Amino acid sequence: MPVAQRWLVPLLLVAVASVQLARVSFGGQSRWRGGGFGMYSEFHPSKNQIWLRALARPDAPPGRLSETEGPPATRRAVARCLRLRSPACLGELAATLPRDPAPRRLEIWQPLFDPRAGTLSRRRVTALDF
Amino acid sequence: MMRWTAPTPHRLAATAALLVQALIFVENFPFPWGLLLAAPALVLPWTASAWQAPIAWGLLALADVVPLLTRPLFVPNHLFLMTYVALALCLAGAGEGRGRLIAANARWILAGVMALAVLQKLLSVDYSGFVGFMIATGGFAEPVLGRGAAAAGALTDNAALAAHFLASVPVDGATQALRVPAGFAAYARGAAVGIIVVEGALAALAIFRPDRALFHIVYGGFLIVLGLVRSELLFLSALAMLGLLIACARPSRWRWLYVVILLVALPAAAARLARSPSSLSDALDRAGLVQKS
Numbered sequence: 001m002p003v004a005q006r007w008l009v010p011l012l013l014v015a016v017a018s019v020q021l022a023r024v025s026f027g028g029q030s031r032w033r034g035g036g037f038g039m040y041s042e043f044h045p046s047k048n049q050i051w052l053r054a055l056a057r058p059d060a061p062p063g064r065l066s067e068t069e070g071p072p073a074t075r076r077a078v079a080r081c082l083r084l085r086s087p088a089c090l091g092e093l094a095a096t097l098p099r100d101p102a103p104r105r106l107e108i109w110q111p112l113f114d115p116r117a118g119t120l121s122r123r124r125v126t127a128l129d130f
Numbered sequence: 131m132m133r134w135t136a137p138t139p140h141r142l143a144a145t146a147a148l149l150v151q152a153l154i155f156v157e158n159f160p161f162p163w164g165l166l167l168a169a170p171a172l173v174l175p176w177t178a179s180a181w182q183a184p185i186a187w188g189l190l191a192l193a194d195v196v197p198l199l200t201r202p203l204f205v206p207n208h209l210f211l212m213t214y215v216a217l218a219l220c221l222a223g224a225g226e227g228r229g230r231l232i233a234a235n236a237r238w239i240l241a242g243v244m245a246l247a248v249l250q251k252l253l254s255v256d257y258s259g260f261v262g263f264m265i266a267t268g269g270f271a272e273p274v275l276g277r278g279a280a281a282a283g284a285l286t287d288n289a290a291l292a293a294h295f296l297a298s299v300p301v302d303g304a305t306q307a308l309r310v311p312a313g314f315a316a317y318a319r320g321a322a323v324g325i326i327v328v329e330g331a332l333a334a335l336a337i338f339r340p341d342r343a344l345f346h347i348v349y350g351g352f353l354i355v356l357g358l359v360r361s362e363l364l365f366l367s368a369l370a371m372l373g374l375l376i377a378c379a380r381p382s383r384w385r386w387l388y389v390v391i392l393l394v395a396l397p398a399a400a401a402r403l404a405r406s407p408s409s410l411s412d413a414l415d416r417a418g419l420v421q422k423s
Contacts, residue, residue, distance in 0.1 A: 010238040035210035038250030115262030118310035
């Protein structure tokens, strides 16, 4: 039984999953995506949220960015950042937003659930001032 | 009078793989490419021997790789799984040992998928909280928890509370209490551990005991429970196809268990695809036959 026929596919599976695990650990990637078979090990990326704050107006409520609303480039970047929670991804998203001289901040939040207390909360995963 | 004869195990397994492949094309390619790719996949099993031609499976695997490379963050894991299966069917050649090679690859793919699922859960700090949230809001275990009216009411209330909370502006330290019974944390932890134990057992059985009845009982049970608690119909179909590929390695009646699961899951998956954003729903929408959800 030739080695390639027998082991190429399992080795490919392990190689792809190793890259995915590295990206999850060091790049903020969602466990649900990328061939690591990490579904149901954390909240689905659709539960993550991206908010835009105007830093010069701390009292103004932040706006939530959606992957279904806004210009196509922004929607694509939002969809990507929901799955890749990193400042670099937020930088790409910021580049698609309308220019504004006032400082702003993009934040990615994800839900958390404490089964002991029975409480749902959110934590800020990463942010980018621009 | 013509007598119906059961298809050979390998033809049965290849047909299942092609049907799952066709639906995965429809799901992951835009209109009309998904349907164009699915068409030959649906025709192949009826031709004399094309379904076991390595070149056919090689081309299907190549087509699978396109969305994996162009949209890796957006494609589902069952597309990865299908790619591995198509590649294994290509590499198995057309010789005498094809069935054994396919089964060997299928059980290593299954073992890899289950071992990775366990590893990801062990590495995730949010895992037990996520399981608790899913139970508390009816995300899964609803068929079990939702029997009593009180439990169903709590699940609905919790889902509404969670949706309302998550729609609000996020504030550090803000929390939303959900309605959970006393001892809920232990129940959630037990469910979380139970999932890991079953998936770990399946990985071990796929490696060491794939030809034993125990493997098919545990795996068949896992697939049935998965189908009852979550509507992951295409992933369920892909997993059932793996079971069929394993069961077809030698004469065994267990293959009919996977055929039955596929007979339920595949039409349901096709119906779901017809209504969700996919090349099939685009085509049906254009023809005025189905309104997309």
